Amino acid sequence: MKVVLDREDAxxxxxxxxxxxPRALLALRRRKYQEQMIRTTDDQLxxxxxxxxxxxxxxxxxxxxxxxxxGSKVLTQLNKEMRIEDVERLADDTAEAIAYQNEISxxxxxxxxxxxxxxxxxxxxxxxxxxxxxxxxxxxHAPKGALPxxxxxxxxxxxxEPELEEEGSEEAEENPYSRNQPMLA
Numbered sequence: 001m002k003v004v005l006d007r008e009d010a011x012x013x014x015x016x017x018x019x020x021x022p023r024a025l026l027a028l029r030r031r032k033y034q035e036q037m038i039r040t041t042d043d044q045l046x047x048x049x050x051x052x053x054x055x056x057x058x059x060x061x062x063x064x065x066x067x068x069x070x071g072s073k074v075l076t077q078l079n080k081e082m083r084i085e086d087v088e089r090l091a092d093d094t095a096e097a098i099a100y101q102n103e104i105s106x107x108x109x110x111x112x113x114x115x116x117x118x119x120x121x122x123x124x125x126x127x128x129x130x131x132x133x134x135x136x137x138x139x140x141h142a143p144k145g146a147l148p149x150x151x152x153x154x155x156x157x158x159x160x161e162p163e164l165e166e167e168g169s170e171e172a173e174e175n176p177y178s179r180n181q182p183m184l185a
Contacts, residue, residue, distance in 0.1 A: 001038050
């Protein structure tokens with residue numbers, strides 16, 4: 001564009017130097033016309049670009065509205081499927097199942113002798129020890145060699161192994177699992 005305008009300007013100067021004033025005037029008029037055409041084209045391109053941006057924005061808005069409509073339909077459908085009565089019934093059923101479990105635990109506990117209860121508590125303690133040992137075995141061990149860069153490690157005590165309690169000892173009677181707690185089935 002600038003090349004065409006500069007060429008017309010150079011042509012007008014050359015013709016003016018040759019003394020051909022009418023043709024120099026014609027070259028300047030063509031230059032002016034081309035400037036107007038360039039401005040008009042630039043304005044049209046700007047308007048076209050603005051129109052495309054507006055269309056793209058409108059398409060995004062349309063997609064958002066469509067998504068909102070679909071979400072609203074799905075939410076309405078879910079609300080129809082999940083009624084308050086169903087949730088209340090489920091809560092009642094759960095409460096009944098817990099009460100039934102508690103009754104079973106009470107019956108089982110009342111039919112056990114003190115020795116049976118003591119044996120059950122000791123079996124539970126043994127299971128807990130086995131689980132603790134299993135977890136301890138799964139943990140990685142720290143290296144026991146020298147530390148790099150001459151660092152000094154503080155003495156770290158090894159965890160002590162729990163001792164097995166004898167039947168009927170005082171510690172066994174101070175068990176955190178009280179005989180009054182319901183047992184799980």
